[in-house]
Amino acid sequence: MSKPTFTLSRASLKDVPRIGEIAVRVFETDTHSQMKVMTKKPDEWRQGFEEGARNYIESQRVVMLKATDDRDGTVAGTLAWVFRGVEMDSSAGDSGDATAQEEQASEPGKEESAGATGDAAQDVAAEQAPVPGAEKVKELEKMTSDHLYGFMDRVLPVDGRGMFVAGCSVDPSYQGQGVGSLLMDQATEKADMFGLSIWVHSSEAGWPFYAKHGFKEVERLTLDLDEWAPGPPPKDGVFGDREKWGEYIFRYMAREPKSTGSGH
Template sequence: MSKPTFTISRASLRDVPRIGEISTRAFDNDTHSQMKIMGQKPGSFAEGMAMGARSWIESPRAVLLKATDDRDGTIVGSMAWGFRGIELDASQGDDEEGTEQVEETDGDDDGKDEGTTEKYEPIPGAERINELEAMTSKHLHDFMHRIMPEGSKCIFMGGITVDPKYHGQGIGSQLIRWGTEHADRQGAFSWVHSSEAGWPVFQKHGFKEVERLTFDMDMWAVGPPPKDGVFGDREKWGEYTFRYMVRQPVGA
């Protein structure tokens, strides 16, 4: 049996639901994401993933890539690349109309939306998770201002996810190489704000850690880890580390 192959191309708005689904599932084993979900309205995390995909597609200074299985065209992964001081080239893929509309569900069905809002009760202690989100976001923004001041030539990863069913087939590496090869051709450096699980993959592609943020999740959590098989019999969430990693262009 021949080895599956995958094509990298630019995503469009019609891909948002599938990319949002993959992004949500990809974080099932990420303790930081699962801890935040416990303090959110049901479905909010998935909605946020889809909104994030849409914002990357619509941004004039970013490219959202999709990896599709050449056997049946299924989207199996995605990756966002932002850029400064350079231009990135990505084919539009299957959907030449990059500005097409996708179906919205919050327009005319006012009764349904209002009913959902009325039934939702704020989760006790959830404000602590919001404080953690604000802290980590500020840390990231401060790093961004330092690492890519005005006049910089760089690209940066806004997120990479691969459908868990397709792990181990080199899809993540394909998505990363698309960006690093562009960076090398244009003499630009690249950087990533890596999750705890992702940094070894980026290290393999030439990224080196330059800074990190470590925090104790139990100081922010609304409760202990769920007993759903993902976290086993853990009583505490434990520490989590975000790593900031930079790659210099090869051949510059």
């Protein structure tokens, strides 16, 4: 059987259901995410990811790429990155070109900037009756979000120009086939083209992937999930016989631009 090939293009609104499906599957074994899922209503988790994807696709400062399986057109993975201090060119093609112009719009809102771990996307579903333990989890979400934005303010270059990865998700059935690297190479090439530093708020499982692409850990946030959990891990087979959620580490990682010889 020949090795599958993939085509990169800009994601569109018709891709939103598939993007939500991929994100849910990716975080099925992430302890931080699954602990928070315990306080969500049915479908609220998926709906949050879908709303986040819509915000990315419609934003002028976000590039959301998809990798499509050339055999059948299935979306295998997505990656979104946000420009700060540069403005997206409205005439940009599928490769996600941008112009190094002064940004006129306000800074990206929270719905555009925490997608690497899904935190912001998870908060956008409609308000419903509270689930036991939900308030404690909301405290955790606020704490991690505040920590994230504090980090972003600290690492933003003096000239105010940079990029950050807002989310990279590859369907588990496509992992190990180079899809993530294909997507990430586009982001790092754009960062190098414009001489921009690029950073990411990485989930516990994601950091080796980012390290492979030149990101270095510059800060971390360590959590004892059992201090925030509404209960022990569910006995659904995902986490085996674990009685506690345990420790979880978010890694803040950054990559400095490489010279392209283009004068940027």
